[in-house]
Amino acid sequence: MATLQEVAVAAGVSPATASRALSTPASVSIERRHRVLEAAERLGYRPNRSAQDLASGRSRHIGLVVPDLANPYFATVAKGVQAQARGAHRSVLVADTDEDVRAEREILGDLQPNVGGLLLCSPRLPEDEVRDAATRGPLVIVNREVAGLASVSFDVASGVRAALEHLKALGHTRVAYVGGPASSWSDARRRAALGDVSGVEIVDIGGHRPIHQGGVAAADLIVAAGATAVLAYNDLVALGVMSRLTARGLDVPGDISVVGFDDIPAASYASPALTTVALPLTRAGHEATTLLDGLDTAAAPPTVRLAVELVVRDSTGPAARP
């Protein structure tokens, strides 16, 4: 493994110049710069990140903390982060908390001192702890907003409204809401917008696990509540609702319409294909990474709220005549 030292010797310059040629090309004469670049290329020079980080006092790694990597939602965000980070020559350290707040704390303490910035997808960590973490280094929150901190989130309220208007236009007047984890920020956002559309009565089915099984569990409650349509916390839940409904012999959307949230790939594969509020997850990963890069220079911590879009597929239809 060639070192910068060796590159410098090969190029006939000092290590300092070699370093500058690579990191601040503008500060080196064009001729020497070329010599250094050529030598680096020829020797197959690869910077030693540990050395760079140690010497400069800042890490080029980005830490990404997610509750569950196997969840397509977070996996997609992670993919976006990854892509953007690579463009900025930074690497991504991912940590999966397995939905466990205790593990999350531990990971935070472990990870944060060793990364240049942290991307936190943490729907459940108490706000003061998030704020605390932000004092320890650059931090961007994803899918949540905390006053005074940089974040990337989605305009879920308008998504909820769009879904409700869509159902209303189809003649639905009694819509069940299947909630997610009670402590989740984004569940609260969804709930807050539930009353925004007049003429649609909302039946709260309560909080459920944000996975397929949660929807399965909720389906019977929906039927019992006499709703003709459902808005679910996310697609996984919506898919769960749909499969249980179908298993009970009910038709979607003939008997009950179903709307999800997120637009994970499975939403379009399902049959019927799921009508859902699409969140630009990859884009969120991009934005969050970009935000992180500009965080020191930014005056106030920026908050990006990404627009969402209702994707109408086949799981919604006219309300059944009573």
Add this chain to the structure above:
Amino acid sequence: MATLQEVAVAAGVSPATASRALSTPASVSIERRHRVLEAAERLGYRPNRSAQDLASGRSRHIGLVVPDLANPYFATVAKGVQAQARGAHRSVLVADTDEDVRAEREILGDLQPNVGGLLLCSPRLPEDEVRDAATRGPLVIVNREVAGLASVSFDVASGVRAALEHLKALGHTRVAYVGGPASSWSDARRRAALGDVSGVEIVDIGGHRPIHQGGVAAADLIVAAGATAVLAYNDLVALGVMSRLTARGLDVPGDISVVGFDDIPAASYASPALTTVALPLTRAGHEATTLLDGLDTAAAPPTVRLAVELVVRDSTGPAARP
């Protein structure tokens, strides 16, 4: 941020002793060890990974290269890797190649010099390049085998046989195989086992993209070929086949039985729920990480071939009478 130096001073020992107390506790007297641990705890000491790596000459990071993080297959492997790595106090650097071999090469060159070991999920990279990478540092291949290199893969042949036997027992005699990417190692493994079950005629539908859309594209060919059952390259493809079949008005499993590979979460959500060959993906992540740790000490590069299991659900049934 407290340094080891400061911890050492606070504990009244030399930096070396402080270092040993933390990394090789056995080599320090019990009393001093306690003093160091206590001081570290009290000062909130966090080791600087860059410094550790630079000084010791080896990185504690694990590099994980996957073709697509948003693919539930790789996301699940990644989760397994992550969990195991954290147990060993190592962090995971993930890189997503976006299914692009050129990007993969670049990532390899970038990543490998800066990690202590590499986990490669790379179905398509030419074998000699994989072998080449292995000379540059500890490397474990996942879901593929290359002679002489450490790897974790699945016993897909027995999975194919189990699927075929299952179909045969249901009376199917003409089974279509929807292949994956032609250059993929695991597609070749599946194909190699296709002839192992006598009494079942295999119709090769050719290679398709290993995603939902690939299955959609293949479905019509299956019908045209007159097969009563399909074995697909993976679940995504199987799901695609199923949705196209259903859209054409065919019944699964009434008219055609479908079997997938992998057992991703969506397989159990689908309706009908997909019969599939389950691969222990999380386990593969664990094993690969464990293998990486023991690689230097191992005599011969270990090859782990994980057992698979046919999960019979609702997408397979008796062959339709001709």
Add this chain to the structure above:
DNA sequence: GTGAAAGCGCTAACAC
């Protein structure tokens, strides 16, 4: 614009 020199925080001989 360039080089010399001083570390960044830690580990690993090497002596004791």
Add this chain to the structure above:
DNA sequence: GTGTTAGCGCTTTCAC
């Protein structure tokens, strides 16, 4: 067991 002493490979003042 323990301390002393060198660095690991790089960035970054500081002079020139």
